[in-house]
Amino acid sequence: MVYKSQSVIKLPLAALALSLTLLISACGSGSGSTNANAPQTPTPTAKTEEKVQTINFAYMPNMGGAAPIAIGEEKGFFKEAGIKMNAVKFLSGPPEFQAMAAGEIDIAYIGPGATFLSAQGQGNIIGIVSLGKSxxxxxxxxxxxxxxxxxxxxxxxxxxxxxxxxxxxxxxxxxxxxxxxxxxxxxxxxxxxxxxxxxxxxxxxxxxxxxxxxxxxxxxxxxxxxxxxxxxFPEYSFPSSWVVNPKFLKEKPELVDKFMKAMAKTTEYKISHSDEAVKLTAAYTQVPEDSLKQELESIDWIDSKKLATVFKDGTAKQWFDNLQKLFVANGKMDSIVPSEKFMTTDPAIKAVNP
Incomplete structure (x- = not known):
């Protein structure tokens, strides 16, 4: 799988030399002497560029998986967080986990059906996007x-x-x-x-x-x-989630925090601007607007405050525990794993209560 590389802006040597020459000429003109107390023009730096870090992100072309990317890019929420999202399209969860195992994907959007792979230790759930009936x-x-x-x-x-x-x-x-x-x-x-x-x-x-x-x-x-x-319902709820590569979480926990802060902003925006969210997502995915609008009818969004609450009060744990019963029943898992073992809740909670 090939990803777009992040370009770093570099100043050509000739242009840099010319800039320095003009600066020296300006300082030496007039009286012919230098003034040590005169304000010095700071040399341009690439601090902003240096802070930008790339996340290889797996999305699906629907409102749950693509709307945050479309909104975050358009409104600059990722840029504000110092993140460059290298978004890669997938059509289902299992291939996303395969890409994570290969080190090609850092964070992914998954539907409830792929949660068993998180329970097997292949990815940590760091956020819940929605409960759905789609x-x-x-x-x-x-x-x-x-x-x-x-x-x-x-x-x-x-x-x-x-x-x-x-x-x-x-x-x-x-x-x-x-x-x-x-x-x-x-x-x-x-x-x-x-x-x-x-x-x-x-x-x-x-x-x-x-x-x-x-x-x-x-x-x-x-x-x-x-x-x-x-x-x-109500015995079974079906949460769609953000899941992170365990290796990426261990090596770059601060980047995961930045991701969840940016996602908190996209979440609030898509909920309060649903029509615009549909238009941006349609443009991003090339999925017709009417299809995405229809999808909204079957989505119960989890806003950032509710996410922090269900993570803290055990509700999310119950959702995933019940899902695991289904996975055991259909042979995808041998036994239920305590959900807290594959849930990493701090980044989402800190995004609301820093």
């Missing part, structure tokens, strides 16, 4: 499926290791079926969308904005919604 399971009209129980013997396309798979598994369990009763096919996001639209699968487990794109292509009347995250 993960949905849709059947095709021609399949004859009307409820989760009708999935028995049917083929479902889903990117495994994602929140879409979690909702699918919960629906199958709630219907009294076993996972082996359903032909679950692992597909990447683009493949799942294409297969559903082409009628090559009976159902798909996917999330916004891809659900909106499917609707545009085949029409809402040809989609049969079986359920979404909210079908399993």
């Amino acid at each position: 993960d949905m399971v849709f059947a095709t009209k021609k399949s004859g499926i009307k409820e989760f129980k009708d999935l028995k013997g049917k083929t479902v396309g889903v990117p495994k290791g994602t929140s879409g798979e979690m909702v699918l598994n919960l629906g199958i369990e709630k219907a009294g079926l076993k996972l082996s009763d359903v032909n679950i096919v692992n597909m990447d996001v683009a493949g799942a969308v294409t297969a559903y639209v082409a009628g090559k699968v009976d159902a798909v487990a996917i999330w916004s904005p891809y659900t909106s794109e499917i609707e545009k292509q085949i029409g809402k009347e040809n989609m049969v919604k079986l359920g979404d995250n909210s079908s399993f």
Whole structure:
């Protein structure tokens, strides 16, 4: 994976020499003597540039993952924090963790479905972006499926290791079926969308904005919604998070603090300026504005103060503990790990109460 390198502004030697010559000439003109008490012109420095540090950041092209980048860049929140964000697009969480393990990504946005990889020690959760219900399971009209129980013997396309798979598994369990009763096919996001639209699968487990794109292509009347995250509230909440590479956190904790301070500003801005946030995110991701607006309907943002509160009072721990029960049930984890072991809460709390 190739990243854009940060350029450092350097003054050409010829220009520097000319500047010094002019300065000496100016000081020596007039009486022909120098004045030791005269104000000296300071030599230009690159202090601002020296302070800027790069973060390789993994985002997804949706309101949760991309809006903070679009807003932070446009409003200068990252620049104020002394950060240069090298943003790299991903479509799901597991590949982001692979990139972190390779040292290519420092901090990433993940949906709830990839949280099990944090629990396995591959990344520390440092912030919660939102609680959502944008993960949905849709059947095709021609399949004859009307409820989760009708999935028995049917083929479902889903990117495994994602929140879409979690909702699918919960629906199958709630219907009294076993996972082996359903032909679950692992597909990447683009493949799942294409297969559903082409009628090559009976159902798909996917999330916004891809659900909106499917609707545009085949029409809402040809989609049969079986359920979404909210079908399993309040027992299960589905937090999307910021997760940091453990090595990066250990080596550059002060940079993680700067990141969370900048993100606190982007969070407050996107919540109070939702229309502008949609426009900026659409321009940044090339995802249509109407798709992003529709996504907002399924998002419960976690503002900075609420984040600090749920980190301190144990609510966040409960959210992640419950998610782990699902991961154990579907075989992604052998046992539940105390959530505080993979949550690093100080940077978010300090961002609100420095």
